[in-house]
Amino acid sequence: MDSQYLPMSEAKISVLDWGFLHSDATYDTVHVWGGRFFRLDLHLDRFFGGLEKLRMTIPFNRDGVAEILHNCVALSGHRSSYVEMICTRGASPTFSRDPRDAVNRFMAFAIPYGSVANPEQMQRGLHVAISRTVRIPAASVDPSIKNYHWLDLVRGLYDAYDRSAETALILDMAGNVAEGPGFNVFVVSNGALMTPASGVLPGITRRTVFDLCAEIDIPAVAGEVTVDALRSADEVFITSTAGGIMPVTVLDGRPIADGKVGPVTRQLTELYWRKHEDPNWS
Numbered sequence: 103m104d105s106q107y108l109p110m111s112e113a114k115i116s117v118l119d120w121g122f123l124h125s126d127a128t129y130d131t132v133h134v135w136g137g138r139f140f141r142l143d144l145h146l147d148r149f150f151g152g153l154e155k156l157r158m159t160i161p162f163n164r165d166g167v168a169e170i171l172h173n174c175v176a177l178s179g180h181r182s183s184y185v186e187m188i189c190t191r192g193a194s195p196t197f198s199r200d201p202r203d204a205v206n207r208f209m210a211f212a213i214p215y216g217s218v219a220n221p222e223q224m225q226r227g228l229h230v231a232i233s234r235t236v237r238i239p240a241a242s243v244d245p246s247i248k249n250y251h252w253l254d255l256v257r258g259l260y261d262a263y264d265r266s267a268e269t270a271l272i273l274d275m276a277g278n279v280a281e282g283p284g285f286n287v288f289v290v291s292n293g294a295l296m297t298p299a300s301g302v303l304p305g306i307t308r309r310t311v312f313d314l315c316a317e318i319d320i321p322a323v324a325g326e327v328t329v330d331a332l333r334s335a336d337e338v339f340i341t342s343t344a345g346g347i348m349p350v351t352v353l354d355g356r357p358i359a360d361g362k363v364g365p366v367t368r369q370l371t372e373l374y375w376r377k378h379e380d381p382n383w384s
């Protein structure tokens with residue numbers, strides 16, 4: 103926290119912190135696989151972009167943050183971990199209601215890597231429900247700032263659990279597919295990929311899928327993804343730092359295509375994990 107390394111149990115913030123009271127914070131998460139960070143530069147770009155848009159400052163530059171993250175991983179002892187960096191607005195020493203008076207706080211932690219999907223789910227594909235809660239742009243402020251405005255996503259998750267699904271996909275106000283709690287979504291139709299273009303976090307794993315598609319000549323575009331396109335897709339998968347590329351085979355209780363993990367999803371997943379061995383991608 104700030105300039106100190108502490109055991110997790112001693113890392114505390116004030117109840118008056120604006121991050122806690124008003125969700126006035128930004129963060130990023132990056133994963134470390136076999137001791138190596140994956141696409142750290144892209145995560146730092148997004149984090150520093152968020153700080154600038156929120157007019158927050160931290161006393162470290164990119165190299166400084168990268169060094170702290172490496173130290174967190176080394177101190178944690180985990181070879182594969184999930185590393186989160188956070189900046190909150192902080193608290194105002196005078197209790198003022200002016201955000202400019204708050205003292206911004208920086209913190210980071212490394213915990214063992216635990217994928218969103220377990221090995222069995224990766225084999226058979228996730229069961230997903232379309233949530234009845236919409237992704238509210240006003241709550242997301244600017245979806246390109248990675249934020250903790252998750253009330254719609256969390257309600258979506260409960261809605262999905264109520265219907266025996268494992269996770270949720272949330273629609274935007276126009277009724278098109280947006281994203282899910284912590285992931286972006288892709289549909290594969292006739293050998294081409296499509297992912298929602300706007301109103302979603304520009305995920306680094308989403309970006310990685312575009313990079314992989316360019317390498318192996320699979321067409322991929324960002325555009326409007328309708329619920330019909332989702333239901334009639336040949337394959338669906340979701341992407342996140344916490345889980346990589348994860349197949350979805352059941353939507354609202356019905357199989358997608360033949361209900362099996364498709365060949366494009368398999369190919370991209372394999373390539374994605376192979377890139378973790380490639381120093382050019384760290």
Ligand code: PMP
Pocket residue numbers: 131281282283284285286302303304305306307308341342343344
């Ligand atoms: N959308 C939302 C709302 C998220 O919170 C996340 C990750 N936390 C993602 C998408 C996926 O982004 P990334 O691939 O960078 O992890």
